[in-house]
Amino acid sequence: MDYSPVMPSKHSGPQSVSVELSRTPPPRERADAARNRAAILTAAAGLFAEHGVEAVSMDAIATAAGVGKGTLFRRFGDKAGLAVALLDARESELQERVLSGPPPLGPGAEPRERLRAFVAAYLDYLLAHLDLIRVSETASPGARYRIGAYRFWHRHLELLHTEAGTGDPGYAAHALLAQLGAEHVAGILPEIGEERLRAGALRSAA
Numbered sequence: 001m002d003y004s005p006v007m008p009s010k011h012s013g014p015q016s017v018s019v020e021l022s023r024t025p026p027p028r029e030r031a032d033a034a035r036n037r038a039a040i041l042t043a044a045a046g047l048f049a050e051h052g053v054e055a056v057s058m059d060a061i062a063t064a065a066g067v068g069k070g071t072l073f074r075r076f077g078d079k080a081g082l083a084v085a086l087l088d089a090r091e092s093e094l095q096e097r098v099l100s101g102p103p104p105l106g107p108g109a110e111p112r113e114r115l116r117a118f119v120a121a122y123l124d125y126l127l128a129h130l131d132l133i134r135v136s137e138t139a140s141p142g143a144r145y146r147i148g149a150y151r152f153w154h155r156h157l158e159l160l161h162t163e164a165g166t167g168d169p170g171y172a173a174h175a176l177l178a179q180l181g182a183e184h185v186a187g188i189l190p191e192i193g194e195e196r197l198r199a200g201a202l203r204s205a206a
Contacts, residue, residue, distance in 0.1 A: 039065040040072060044082045053079065053131040080139030083132040084147070091149055094125050098156060111164040115157065115176075115205040122153070122180055123198055130189075134182035144181060153177060176204055 043064035047056045058079065062072045076082045103109035104117040126133055137144035144150055154173045161169030178184070179201050189197060 036065070036067050036071055037075060040067060040075065041082070041085060045086055048086075048132065053083070053135050078139065080136050080143070083136040087129060087132055087136060090125065090129065094121060095149075095152060097121065111160040112206065115160050115164070116202055118157065118160075119176070119180070119201045119205045120198070123201060126180060126182060126185060127194065130182055130186055134186055137182050150177070176201075179204060 040061065044056070044061050047060060047064060056079075058072060059069065061082070062069045065072070076085060097105050098118065098121075100106055104113040105121050109117070136147070154170075154177060157173035157176055158169045161172045166172045185197065192200075
């Protein structure tokens with residue numbers, strides 16, 4: 001999927017802060033390839049839920065899915081690739097709510113209110129899938145910042161900060177997203193707990 005955030009042009013006010021997604025349809029799969037993909041994702045989701053992402057090997061996923069290791073690696077590369085595929089539908093749902101859902105997460109609310117709503121909604125998503133997101137964001141140095149989803153979230157927050165009159169809105173967007181990185185959250189969550197994590201992140205969006 002191609003995420004292409006664009007700047008609204010001539011309108012002002014809270015409803016002008018929007019991001020457009022350009023969706024490139026995936027190439028059509030052969031029936032057997034589609035079945036293999038579905039079997040792999042189902043097996044991976046079940047094993048990750050039962051044992052945790054780190055404890056599950058690619059061999060175990062291939063065996064559970066009934067496919068060869070070569071098929072698994074060709075389709076997804078590694079566990080990070082599997083994590084991205086498993087997260088895609090959940091991430092897309094949140095993006096649709098940002099683009100066209102009801103306020104305050106969607107258009108129609110004041111920018112500061114939308115910033116707070118985004119932080120709350122993103123934390124719900126992050127904490128529900130923390131292990132998967134962590135694997136997808138730490139597959140290689142800087143992996144988090146190269147994926148389309150990060151650019152989507154950054155552009156959305158940059159536009160909101162621009163509308164709110166924040167100085168250097170691009171940096172402000174990066175700073176807020178830094179607090180929502182999976183590795184960062186996983187590291188501090190046992191110490192500060194979810195309540196303090198949420199409260200602190202919401203203060204940063206105020």
